[in-house]
Amino acid sequence: MTKSILIELRAAIFVDEYVQKKDYVQSRINDYCQGLKTFFDKVDTSKCDVVFVENTCKNEDYIPQQLLEFIPEGTFLYVKNKNKYGKYNNGGGDIEMWKDYMEQISQYDYFFHYEPRMILNDASFVQSFLNNPRNLFCFEDNPNVSTVKTGYFGVKVLDFK
Numbered sequence: 001m002t003k004s005i006l007i008e009l010r011a012a013i014f015v016d017e018y019v020q021k022k023d024y025v026q027s028r029i030n031d032y033c034q035g036l037k038t039f040f041d042k043v044d045t046s047k048c049d050v051v052f053v054e055n056t057c058k059n060e061d062y063i064p065q066q067l068l069e070f071i072p073e074g075t076f077l078y079v080k081n082k083n084k085y086g087k088y089n090n091g092g093g094d095i096e097m098w099k100d101y102m103e104q105i106s107q108y109d110y111f112f113h114y115e116p117r118m119i120l121n122d123a124s125f126v127q128s129f130l131n132n133p134r135n136l137f138c139f140e141d142n143p144n145v146s147t148v149k150t151g152y153f154g155v156k157v158l159d160f161k
Contacts, residue, residue: 004109005048005133009036009075009116012086012093013064014056028117029064035116036070042123048130049108051076055083055097078104091150098160105157109133112154129154 011032014025052071057063060079071077078101086093094113098105105111110133112126120126129136136154140147 003047003049005112005130006105006108006110007043007045007048007050007112007114008105009039009050009052009114010094010097011052011054011067011116012056012083012090013054013067014062015083015087029067031117032067033070035119036067038120039114039116040070040072042120043126044130045072048112049076050074051078051104053097053101054079055086055093056081094150102161106161108157110154111157111160113152115151118151125152135159 013028013032015028052075054063057079058081060077063079080097080100082096082100083093085096112129114126125138133154135156138149138152140149
């Protein structure tokens with residue numbers, strides 16, 4: 001059976017080149033570990049493929065073992081030090097990597113992006129997408145500004161491209 005949904009879990013671990021704060025990288029690793037654990041505890045990924053994308057490591061060998069312990073077997077890894085634009089704008093880094101592995105994304109009908117540094121308190125948004133795949137975005141809770149949350153969304157791959 002070919003799976004039609006790809007869930008991307010996006011990380012940028014080693015940003016210390018851009019942010020000069022003591023213990024900042026370890027703090028990010030801890031956040032990712034907690035976020036990944038929560039995500040996989042709350043979301044049933046059995047009917048989709050999952051890719052962990054990291055754009056500040058040279059290759060898979062540079063991902064901290066502490067973090068790998070929270071990535072289940074069967075999760076694909078796409079790791080490349082490709083964050084030229086991410087240091088200026090987080091979305092720029094995302095787009096840079098999406099362009100880099102669009103061939104793999106294009107093998108699916110739907111794509112769900114999630115940043116696991118966010119703690120998933122309520123999985124209903126993700127579950128809604130998995131139950132009924134479609135273009136699905138969430139707005140910030142600010143009545144004065146219409147801003148789409150970029151930390152998680154689901155899209156039809158043809159529209160995404």
